[in-house]
Amino acid sequence: MFNFFVDEQAYLGDRFIITGADYNHIRNVLRMQPGETFLVSCAGFSHLCRLDAFEGDAVIAKIIEENYQNAELSVKFYLLQGLPKGDKLELIIQKTVELGVAGIIPVEMSRCVVKLDEKKKKSKQARWQAIAESAAKQSKRTVIPEVSEPIPYKQALALPFDLLLVPYENEKGMAATREALAKIRPGLSVGILIGPEGGFDDKEIELARQAQAHIISLGRRILRAETAAVTAVALGMLHVEMNL
Ligand code: SAH
Numbered sequence: 001m002f003n004f005f006v007d008e009q010a011y012l013g014d015r016f017i018i019t020g021a022d023y024n025h026i027r028n029v030l031r032m033q034p035g036e037t038f039l040v041s042c043a044g045f046s047h048l049c050r051l052d053a054f055e056g057d058a059v060i061a062k063i064i065e066e067n068y069q070n071a072e073l074s075v076k077f078y079l080l081q082g083l084p085k086g087d088k089l090e091l092i093i094q095k096t097v098e099l100g101v102a103g104i105i106p107v108e109m110s111r112c113v114v115k116l117d118e119k120k121k122k123s124k125q126a127r128w129q130a131i132a133e134s135a136a137k138q139s140k141r142t143v144i145p146e147v148s149e150p151i152p153y154k155q156a157l158a159l160p161f162d163l164l165l166v167p168y169e170n171e172k173g174m175a176a177t178r179e180a181l182a183k184i185r186p187g188l189s190v191g192i193l194i195g196p197e198g199g200f201d202d203k204e205i206e207l208a209r210q211a212q213a214h215i216i217s218l219g220r221r222i223l224r225a226e227t228a229a230v231t232a233v234a235l236g237m238l239h240v241e242m243n244l
Contacts, residue, residue: 001037001038001039002026002030002038002039003038003039003040003041003046003137003140004018004022004025004026004038004039004040004041005040005041005042005136005137005144006018006022006040006041006042007042008042008043010040010042011042011043014062014063015049015052015060015061015062015063016040016042016047016049016059016060016061016063017058017059017060017061018040018058018059018061019057019058019059022059023057023058023059026038026051026059027054027059032051033051034051034052034053034054035050035051036050036051037049037050037051037064038051038061039068039069039140040061040063041141041142041143044070044072044142044143045066045067045070045142046067046068046069046070046071046140046142047063047064047065047066047067047068048063048064048065048068048069049061049062049063049064050062050064069140069142070142071100071139071140071141071142072100072141072142072143073100073102073237073240073241074186074187074240074244075184075185075186075187075188075189075190075236075240075244076102076103076188076189076190077100077101077102077190077192077233077236077237078101078102078103078104078105078159078161078189078190078191078192079092079096079101079103079104079105079192079194079229079232079233080105080107080156080159080191080192080193080194081104081105081106081107081193081194081196081225081229082107082108082109082111082112082193082194082195082196082200082225083106083107083108083109083112083114083116083150083196084112084114084196084197084225084226085113085114085196085197088225088226089106089128090127090128090131091226092104092225092226092229092230093128093131093132093135093147094131094135095135095226095229095230095233096229096230096233097131097132097135097136097139097141097145098135098138098139099230099233099234099237100141100233100237101145101233102143102145102189103145103146103147103148104128104132104145104146104147104148105147105148105151105156105159106128106147106148106149106150106151107150107151107152107153107156107193108150108151108152108153109153109195109196109200109204110153110201110203110204111195111196111197111198111199111200111201112196112198113196113197113198116150121149121150122149124149124150125147125148125149128147129146129147131147132144132145132146132147153204153207154207156191156193157193157207157208157211157213158211159191160189161189161190161191162188162189162190163180163183163184163188163189163190163191163214164190164191164193164208164211164212164213164214165180165190165191165192165193165213165214165216165232165236166192166193166200166205166208166213166214166215166216167192167193167194167216167217167218167228167231167232168195168200168205168215168216168217169195169199169200169222169223170205171215171216171217172217173217174217174219176214176215176216176217177216177217177218177235179214180214180216181235181236181239183214184236184239184240184244185244186240186244190236192229192232192233192236193208193213194225194228194229194232195225195228196225197224197225218231218232218235
């Protein structure tokens with residue numbers, strides 16, 4: 001079923017007024033007719049709607065069932081990703097959005113090979129956001145996760161998460177992983193910080209410990225940055241889906 005994302009101004013209690021690119025898409029591309037149904041996602045909720053009429057440059061969509069579908073997790077996971085080389089972050093964004101992340105924050109770390117100037121940061125961010133948007137639609141998410149511009153490591157550690165998990169390639173054993181997962185509760189915001197290809201340097205891990213992060217292992221094999229990101233988010237997502 002088609003799903004359209006609208007902002008709160010479009011909500012009129014019993015219906016949505018859909019304008020702009022989505023109006024054009026519904027009327028001229030999809031050629032939908034009055035009576036057809038689709039989903040409208042607004043402020044994190046998804047409603048089943050029926051096309052009522054076209055009025056001027058707007059689609060009038062009657063709400064048939066509120067809160068028809070909610071694809072969101074009860075815990076907000078934010079992926080903090082050490083900026084990887086090439087277009088690897090694009091894959092990481094696509095996959096972790098499918099898995100349910102609430103947002104993605106690229107992080108500048110000492111072993112990052114790529115350095116982006118301010119202009120490049122802006123253009124990359126716009127591209128990353130577009131990838132998040134299409135992944136959110138494809139996986140029928142009810143919100144579109146935001147991808148921010150890259151931020152410095154220390155700034156990332158200072159973000160106000162309830163819990164910060166740091167999968168570290170040199171961490172041994174699964175005790176810390178189990179303990180950290182047990183701390184996750186509905187309503188919490190949880191940061192997951194993954195290193196770039198070169199991993200963390202000692203100083204960065206020390207700073208993470210000082211910031212009360214939970215340093216955890218993802219098993220006895222060294223994973224590539226993109227595999228680690230997907231694994232860590234999948235671990236959190238399945239823990240929440242199964243236990244909370
Ligand atoms: N160059 C490093 C590996 C870095 S892997 C080395 O050869 O040792 C990139 C990132 O993925 C790491 O910084 C870490 O955040 C994550 N990662 C990879 N394997 C992991 C594991 N087994 N446990 C926890 N984190 C891991």
